[in-house]
Amino acid sequence: MIRHTTSPNHDARPEGQPVDHLVLHYTGMQTAAAAIALLCDPTAPKTVSSHYVVEEDGLVHCLVPEERRAWHAGISHWRGAEALNGRSIGIEIVNPGHDWGYRDFPALQMAAVAELCRGILARHPIPACNVVAHSDIAPDRKQDPGELFDWQGLAGCGVGLWPTEAPPVPDQPALPLLQAIGYRTDLPLETLLTAFQRHWRPAAVTGLADAETLAVLAAVARLVKQG
Numbered sequence: 001m002i003r004h005t006t007s008p009n010h011d012a013r014p015e016g017q018p019v020d021h022l023v024l025h026y027t028g029m030q031t032a033a034a035a036i037a038l039l040c041d042p043t044a045p046k047t048v049s050s051h052y053v054v055e056e057d058g059l060v061h062c063l064v065p066e067e068r069r070a071w072h073a074g075i076s077h078w079r080g081a082e083a084l085n086g087r088s089i090g091i092e093i094v095n096p097g098h099d100w101g102y103r104d105f106p107a108l109q110m111a112a113v114a115e116l117c118r119g120i121l122a123r124h125p126i127p128a129c130n131v132v133a134h135s136d137i138a139p140d141r142k143q144d145p146g147e148l149f150d151w152q153g154l155a156g157c158g159v160g161l162w163p164t165e166a167p168p169v170p171d172q173p174a175l176p177l178l179q180a181i182g183y184r185t186d187l188p189l190e191t192l193l194t195a196f197q198r199h200w201r202p203a204a205v206t207g208l209a210d211a212e213t214l215a216v217l218a219a220v221a222r223l224v225k226q227g
Contacts, residue, residue: 007040007063009049010070014086019066019124021081021088022117022159023073025050025134026144028097032056035094039063048072050090056105058112066123076137078130079182084137089120093145104148114157121159129182129224131160132199139195140187147202162200163219170218174209177217181224196220 013019027035032055039049040063050072053061064070072090073083081087093113095105105113120126133149134142155162170177178192179185185192190207197205201216 001058002060002062005036005040005053005061005063007049007070008042009039009047010064010068013067013069017087019087019089020126021078021084021130021132021137022120022124022126023076023084023088023090023132023134023137024113024145024149025072025090025092025142026095026097026146026149027053027092028095028099028144030096030100032094035092036061036063039092050092052090052116053092053094054109054112054116055094056109058108060112060116066120073134073137075141077184078132078137089124089126091116093149095145095148098143098146102146102148105145105150110150110153114154114159117154117159118157127227128155128159128161129227132182133195135195135198136183139183139191143195143198147198147205149202151199151202161220161223163216163223166212166215166219167222169211169214174214174217177214177221180221181217 029035036053038044049064049070051064051066051070066089069085070090071085073085076084134144152162154160175185183192194207200220201213
């Protein structure tokens, strides 16, 4: 079910710019109502918005039309592109986040997220490698939707990438693999690895380039290269 809850916080996308990124967030607030109120408040000190909000029971709120630019990504970078608000759809997924009692995302919510994402991907030329976390595109600032988010299950529904098997530990270091996947490379390696692990190796978010992390890095980089 989709409920239209209009936010005034949007503007025009850059002329001729296709929508080619899908960015997933968590709300990081104590309640869904508080998050939606903030995303619709034009007087907030740091005005923000997203295209959609998905509640824990699966209810979807449409706040901003997809053809408009919502303000969810902030300072962001992925695969050489910057300022991703102009070329992305943003989905806020209700969860209190790491500051307010981070918890699992319920099955009903994940099913709604998957259905919503599949519809967006059908309407826009978004490659699987550009279905990303807020923490992927802003690893020095953000950690959402975090290590409890079911990226593997979402990929199983046709949304994003998830390696089914990892190759042997590669000879090359971590940084070129991170760059091949899409991460910026002018940040501390630990910061980048932490963001990568939150998405693709959630069992051990350490920021360390251990053998398993390197193997998963190589597997994801291979999927990106394959397109």
